[in-house]
Amino acid sequence: QVQPVETGGGLVQAGGSLRLSCVASGGTFRSYPMAWFRQTPGKDREHVATVSFSGARTDYADSVKGRFTISRDDAETAIYLQMNALQVEDTGVYYCNAAPGVVRIFPWGQGTQVTVSS
Numbered sequence: 001q002v003q004p005v006e007t008g009g010g011l012v013q014a015g016g017s018l019r020l021s022c023v024a025s026g027g028t029f030r031s032y033p034m035a036w037f038r039q040t041p042g043k044d045r046e047h048v049a050t051v052s053f054s055g056a057r058t059d060y061a062d063s064v065k066g067r068f069t070i071s072r073d074d075a076e077t078a079i080y081l082q083m084n085a086l087q088v089e090d091t092g093v094y095y096c097n098a099a100p101g102v103v104r105i106f107p108w109g110q111g112t113q114v115t116v117s118s
Contacts, residue, residue, distance in 0.1 A: 002027035002106050004079075004096045009112030012086055020081040020112060022096035030076040033099035038092040039111070049081060050099045063089070086116045 008020040020036070035050040049070035050059040058070050069082040079096050093111040098104070 002029070004106050004109045006094060006096055006109050006112040009094060009114045011115045011117065014086060014088055014116055014118050016086050016116070017082070017084045018086065018114060020083065020094055020096075020114075022079040022081075022109075024077045028076040029072065029079065032102065034070075034072060034079045034096060035099040036070060036079070036081045036094055036096050038090075038094045038114075040092040045095065047100055048094070051079065083114070086114075088116050088118050090114060091116050 003025040005023045005025050006020060008018060010018060012018055031053050033050060033053050036048040037045045038048050039045040046061065048061050048064055049068055051070045051072050055072050060068060067083065067085045071080045072078065081094070083090065091114060093113050095108060095111040097106050097108060
């Protein structure tokens with residue numbers, strides 16, 4: 001069974017950048033549109049960005065448009081999220097999984113913590 005494993009989080013000052021990675025442990029993400037999500041305490045997990053299974057199309061939450069870029073590697077084993085101009089409001093635990101609307105999703109991973117300080 002494919003298990004997403006997220007890495008790359010950390011503590012960064014507002015205005016800084018981070019690059020998150022999500023590796024498909026035990027397989028690939030082939031044929032799946034994939035997405036990044038984030039969750040903060042007391043809130044539901046929210047969608048951040050989606051990349052189509054071919055990588056040709058992307059979609060972003062309004063709050064991150066123009067600052068975040070989602071991509072996937074040609075081997076279909078990893079998904080990335082380049083985060084620039086980070087804001088305090090971007091703080092949270094970031095997860096990757098199949099995109100919203102996909103019926104059969106992967107098990108949720110541990111996520112990676114992103115903390116943006118002012």
